[in-house]
Amino acid sequence: MPIAETKIVSARFDDPEAKNIDAYEKSGGYRAARKAVRMDPAEIAEQVKASNLRGRGGAGFPTGIKWGFVPKDADTVYLVVNADESEPGTFKDRHILYWDPHLLIEGMICASRALRVRNAYIYMRGEMMREYKVVQAALDQAYAKGYLGKRIFGSDMDLDITIYRGAGAYICGEETALLSSLEGGRGWPRLKPPFPAVKGLFGKPTVVNNVETIANCGFIVEHGGKAFAEFGTERSGGTRLLSVCGHVEKPGVYEVTMQTTGREVIEEVCGGMRGGRKVKGVIPGGVSMPVLLPDELDVPFEFDALQRDERIREVEVHPGQKFDLGGGRTLRTMAGSGGVVVMDETTDMTKALWRILHFFHDESCGQCTPCREGTGWLVAVAKRIAFGDGRPGDVELLADIANGIAGNTICALGDAAAWPTLAFLTKYRDEFVAKIPRAARAVTGAAAALETSP
Amino acid sequence: MTALKLSDEIEQKIAELWPRFPEDKVRKVLCLPVLYMASQQFGRVDEEVIRLVAERLELPPAHVRGVATFYTMIETGEVGEFHLQICTNIGCMLEGAYDVLGRCKKRLGIEKNHGTSADGKITVSEVECLAACGYGPVAQIAQKGKPDIPLYFEKLDEKRIDAIVDALLEGRVPVELGV
Ligand SMILES: Cc1cc2nc3c(=O)[nH]c(=O)nc-3n(C[C@H](O)[C@H](O)[C@H](O)COP(=O)(O)O)c2cc1C
Numbered sequence A: 001m002p003i004a005e006t007k008i009v010s011a012r013f014d015d016p017e018a019k020n021i022d023a024y025e026k027s028g029g030y031r032a033a034r035k036a037v038r039m040d041p042a043e044i045a046e047q048v049k050a051s052n053l054r055g056r057g058g059a060g061f062p063t064g065i066k067w068g069f070v071p072k073d074a075d076t077v078y079l080v081v082n083a084d085e086s087e088p089g090t091f092k093d094r095h096i097l098y099w100d101p102h103l104l105i106e107g108m109i110c111a112s113r114a115l116r117v118r119n120a121y122i123y124m125r126g127e128m129m130r131e132y133k134v135v136q137a138a139l140d141q142a143y144a145k146g147y148l149g150k151r152i153f154g155s156d157m158d159l160d161i162t163i164y165r166g167a168g169a170y171i172c173g174e175e176t177a178l179l180s181s182l183e184g185g186r187g188w189p190r191l192k193p194p195f196p197a198v199k200g201l202f203g204k205p206t207v208v209n210n211v212e213t214i215a216n217c218g219f220i221v222e223h224g225g226k227a228f229a230e231f232g233t234e235r236s237g238g239t240r241l242l243s244v245c246g247h248v249e250k251p252g253v254y255e256v257t258m259q260t261t262g263r264e265v266i267e268e269v270c271g272g273m274r275g276g277r278k279v280k281g282v283i284p285g286g287v288s289m290p291v292l293l294p295d296e297l298d299v300p301f302e303f304d305a306l307q308r309d310e311r312i313r314e315v316e317v318h319p320g321q322k323f324d325l326g327g328g329r330t331l332r333t334m335a336g337s338g339g340v341v342v343m344d345e346t347t348d349m350t351k352a353l354w355r356i357l358h359f360f361h362d363e364s365c366g367q368c369t370p371c372r373e374g375t376g377w378l379v380a381v382a383k384r385i386a387f388g389d390g391r392p393g394d395v396e397l398l399a400d401i402a403n404g405i406a407g408n409t410i411c412a413l414g415d416a417a418a419w420p421t422l423a424f425l426t427k428y429r430d431e432f433v434a435k436i437p438r439a440a441r442a443v444t445g446a447a448a449a450l451e452t453s454p
Numbered sequence B: 001m002t003a004l005k006l007s008d009e010i011e012q013k014i015a016e017l018w019p020r021f022p023e024d025k026v027r028k029v030l031c032l033p034v035l036y037m038a039s040q041q042f043g044r045v046d047e048e049v050i051r052l053v054a055e056r057l058e059l060p061p062a063h064v065r066g067v068a069t070f071y072t073m074i075e076t077g078e079v080g081e082f083h084l085q086i087c088t089n090i091g092c093m094l095e096g097a098y099d100v101l102g103r104c105k106k107r108l109g110i111e112k113n114h115g116t117s118a119d120g121k122i123t124v125s126e127v128e129c130l131a132a133c134g135y136g137p138v139a140q141i142a143q144k145g146k147p148d149i150p151l152y153f154e155k156l157d158e159k160r161i162d163a164i165v166d167a168l169l170e171g172r173v174p175v176e177l178g179v
């Protein structure tokens, strides 16, 4: 079954009553929080480790291990929920925030207990006005009931949760940029290490987790880590939310099992391709992740499989030259943020790549030269190819620029621009070459290509 | 001293957020929320507003300016009373966002992908992904002095975008069409 039978994070989607704390409690809500506030923090952390919960924000890092990096003797620890959701193709966190705000709050209470947090924050995308109102109303209800504030649920635990709104900057989703922004500055990423778990907000140990990651924590506390782990694969517990957009019959947000393949997502979950057209490409985890060809869709859309399954081709810089992720590792694709973009046979892949690169160039914070300059060149070259002004050597040039950015920047936005470039060129190379006007193609030599940009 | 004054809502927000952050950090923390709300109150953040915020929070104006120019939702340029932002990123592009944008620009006589109608009332621009990609094309409308908006508009087609533009031309945000 691709659609999860037990819905952990989406059970209350589409139920307008669930935002109300009484209805939430009637359907089993706040049982986990009541249990958590009387548990030994170390025991909650153990359960999260046993659950094999992995971060749903992009990198899939094991949550229990991340929590374990927080120094045991720290006097102040912060929890920051990353609700900045802005990776194109991704719209799942917005659903949790809007439909089930108490699920997030309850997860935050559990996580705060485990980490001994006194002040927790939700960094929310500024554009999400509707969601801000809903979550703030839910927080007000929880305060009124004594579930937040001093001595919550009559226990010895104090906890405040505060929403901090962003104001339009994709880069603030990157955790160190997010912390810079939450401190009231420009959203500039910082070099890691030190990692936030050791030196984060205001210089204190800070755990940054995605909305969906934290929304899973209530279930783990209530039912135990093992029960959660059993839903998933050996190394990745639970279910996952996918947000699917593009040319399918029923785009939307779906909670699926970890074993669900890309083909099942399209055919069974989303009702097939729109108008019966053929699929041409699928981006599995937000636009920074390498695109998949139709014959690569029988792989589970899950962290390990998407990275390792040999049915997915390795990304190349030039034909026959594999892209090096560092240490000789190759790149297939990754599960990322769960934002699935389905493109049918009518899609112009050169235009799709151009639009993706336009985004990354727009959103580069400008701190590192390879990213600031490189994304500018990428979008200029991709644009002239897409609009029929390509020059000889442009395809090679695009690949060389991308390869020069990857791995050479402060944060992963540089890679996020480079990876899709190389993947589109690896998999749709002929289409890119064919777009370059014939007369231009006849002459070779990449040097001329940089003279001007549109 | 400047003649401008921060609204009561902003003062209330400051009072609300103040106890939630460390005493020695909170002024800087408040810079972003205060700037954003000031941008809505005054329609845009110019040098005068920057000085006002800097004075209120006892921060160097250079810091406040740096923050103001970093975030796109803090308006530093001239915009109309209504700002219609259409997402043209991949999800919305696949659903025909550029046609919707084109139609809007044509109806309002705007040439570039970021411009304002001749009467100065309506600004149209492209915006990056709004996290509603499955319901595209998606747009967002902001209105000067109305902090309750931005509002999202999903599944835009010719008919729906025309209805939105009609309402804006009448001088109102078509709240009934939004989510
Ligand atoms: C450019 C960039 C943008 C990101 N945007 C987001 C985002 O919008 N939401 C999110 O949860 N994580 C985002 N991340 C990942 C965060 O840096 C971080 O890994 C994540 O919030 C950790 O939470 P998790 O372990 O629960 O996944 C982004 C990363 C990069 C490099």
Ligand code: SF4
Pocket: A171, A188, A189, A363, A364, A365, A366, A367, A368, A369, A371, A372, A409, A410, A411, A412, A413, A414
């Ligand atoms: S990689 Fe790009 S976005 Fe990240 S810090 Fe460097 S310039 Fe900024």
Ligand code: FES
Pocket: A088, A089, A090, B087, B088, B089, B090, B091, B092, B093, B128, B129, B130, B131, B132, B133, B134, B136, B138
């Ligand atoms: S691509 Fe338009 S909302 Fe995401």
